[in-house]
Amino acid sequence: MKVDVLVCGGGCAGLGAALAAAREGAKVLLLERAPFAGGILTAVGLPFLDGIACWHTGRLVVRGLALETLVRLGQVAPDARQIEEIKTPTGRALLRHGSVCLYNIDQFKILADGMLAEAGVKTLFHAFACETEVANRRIAAVRFASKDGLTRVEAHTVIDATGDADIAAWSGCTLERSTERMPMTMHFRIGNVRFKPETHGLAREALERAHAAGALPYFYGPGISSVFASDEGYVHAVRVPGNAIDAADLTRAEMQGRRDAWTMFETWKKEVPGFEESYFIGSGPFIGVRETRRIAGAYVLTGNDLLERRPFEDAIATGSWYMDIHPNKATAGSAHPKEEKQTPPQPYDIPYRSLVARGVSNLLVAGRCHSATREAASSTRVTVTAMALGEAAGVAAAMAARDAKGAAEIDGRRVRARLRELGGGPFTNEH
Numbered sequence: 001m002k003v004d005v006l007v008c009g010g011g012c013a014g015l016g017a018a019l020a021a022a023r024e025g026a027k028v029l030l031l032e033r034a035p036f037a038g039g040i041l042t043a044v045g046l047p048f049l050d051g052i053a054c055w056h057t058g059r060l061v062v063r064g065l066a067l068e069t070l071v072r073l074g075q076v077a078p079d080a081r082q083i084e085e086i087k088t089p090t091g092r093a094l095l096r097h098g099s100v101c102l103y104n105i106d107q108f109k110i111l112a113d114g115m116l117a118e119a120g121v122k123t124l125f126h127a128f129a130c131e132t133e134v135a136n137r138r139i140a141a142v143r144f145a146s147k148d149g150l151t152r153v154e155a156h157t158v159i160d161a162t163g164d165a166d167i168a169a170w171s172g173c174t175l176e177r178s179t180e181r182m183p184m185t186m187h188f189r190i191g192n193v194r195f196k197p198e199t200h201g202l203a204r205e206a207l208e209r210a211h212a213a214g215a216l217p218y219f220y221g222p223g224i225s226s227v228f229a230s231d232e233g234y235v236h237a238v239r240v241p242g243n244a245i246d247a248a249d250l251t252r253a254e255m256q257g258r259r260d261a262w263t264m265f266e267t268w269k270k271e272v273p274g275f276e277e278s279y280f281i282g283s284g285p286f287i288g289v290r291e292t293r294r295i296a297g298a299y300v301l302t303g304n305d306l307l308e309r310r311p312f313e314d315a316i317a318t319g320s321w322y323m324d325i326h327p328n329k330a331t332a333g334s335a336h337p338k339e340e341k342q343t344p345p346q347p348y349d350i351p352y353r354s355l356v357a358r359g360v361s362n363l364l365v366a367g368r369c370h371s372a373t374r375e376a377a378s379s380t381r382v383t384v385t386a387m388a389l390g391e392a393a394g395v396a397a398a399m400a401a402r403d404a405k406g407a408a409e410i411d412g413r414r415v416r417a418r419l420r421e422l423g424g425g426p427f428t429n430e431h
């Protein structure tokens, strides 16, 4: 196979990248190992799209494809410039600033299918990119495994949106050195719960007892929200430390996550009033991976860049989420220990160079594995920001293919200008 742009990974970043590159006229192939796009958003089932707006004021800071998606889902008005109040499917006002809550994950999957088809992206689900061929510091080909067997594909530009920087790592790119990793989480849902004001407190105490008795190695929260229905608990309290780029450890984490989810359910059913008639709806289909590898690209975005709001001429997206580092320990009450709570930064610039890999000339890396320190990535990793990074990578990759250039030869200011024409790009300082 031969294409202009090969996108590996169809999470929020890969979806943005594939759509943007195809809309710019490139011939695009998208490979995704799951049977749907959306990545962690749809594989874990989480309904929150964070990073769309400024945490402090609610001003929209990401438009472009992310906003288009939310508009097409009926979540945000087409001319919105401000997120005033977001209602969850149960009609409750959402307390999180900077976020939009999806009504249904499957609706997102179906919309993504339609948008990929409309844009003319050749999409292969159940397709795992598994090897790269590098020659003259360039990715000459990527091999992927699917039900067709092994296929070799050549692309002018490759976009690594695997979340784990698989393509970059296998091609010998420079990687960020941090080996610390946030825990994974298996999300799950429990139906037919009669919630009362005291339910969350009692559920937390029950988890604390299970943890003390050794039945639950880790947990946080109780991490229960009823976003989908008023009698349903959507639970994100599981916490599994591990290394998701080690196949055996990832398998162990899936098993542990499933077991812990079931232990939580049984504990609540036995000990917390309101859960007596509840039933386990389901978990997964994948455990959620927060952190693995990142590249050390042409520019490594740092926590100070965020906090100081360093302006970049080649800014291609705006970030706004707080530095959301989950610890590898049990934390009752919240995801973060009180003393580690972060004040969300004001909206900040993310430069094009943080998408440009070092070591190979035709690779861009978007989403949670782009070039950033641990602190910076804990903010840029959220869904909407990942999609904005993907969109910028897609526009740049199409430019590179058209101009027969390498990724680093593309001037980020040109990418920024083109994104602006398309209604996207950074909205860091606009009021």
Ligand SMILES: Cc1cc2nc3c(=O)[nH]c(=O)nc-3n(C[C@H](O)[C@H](O)[C@H](O)COP(=O)(O)OP(=O)(O)OC[C@H]3O[C@@H](n4cnc5c(N)ncnc54)[C@H](O)[C@@H]3O)c2cc1C
Residues within 6 Å of the ligand: 008, 009, 010, 011, 012, 013, 014, 031, 032, 033, 034, 037, 038, 039, 040, 041, 044, 046, 047, 048, 049, 050, 051, 127, 128, 129, 130, 161, 162, 163, 164, 166, 184, 185, 186, 288, 289, 290, 366, 367, 368, 369, 381, 382, 383, 384, 386
């Ligand atoms: C448990 C959990 C809860 C979270 N909660 C929130 C939240 O409430 N709000 C929010 O905004 N963000 C949240 N996040 C963060 C956010 O979901 C992710 O960081 C974001 O979705 C990253 O998008 P991505 O496209 O970069 O990566 P991913 O979503 O990880 O997508 C990578 C895609 O690549 C595919 N892939 C991987 N390797 C290969 C390969 N070799 N070949 C082919 N395909 C491959 C994967 O199947 C996946 O679809 C959460 C994350 C986790 C783990």
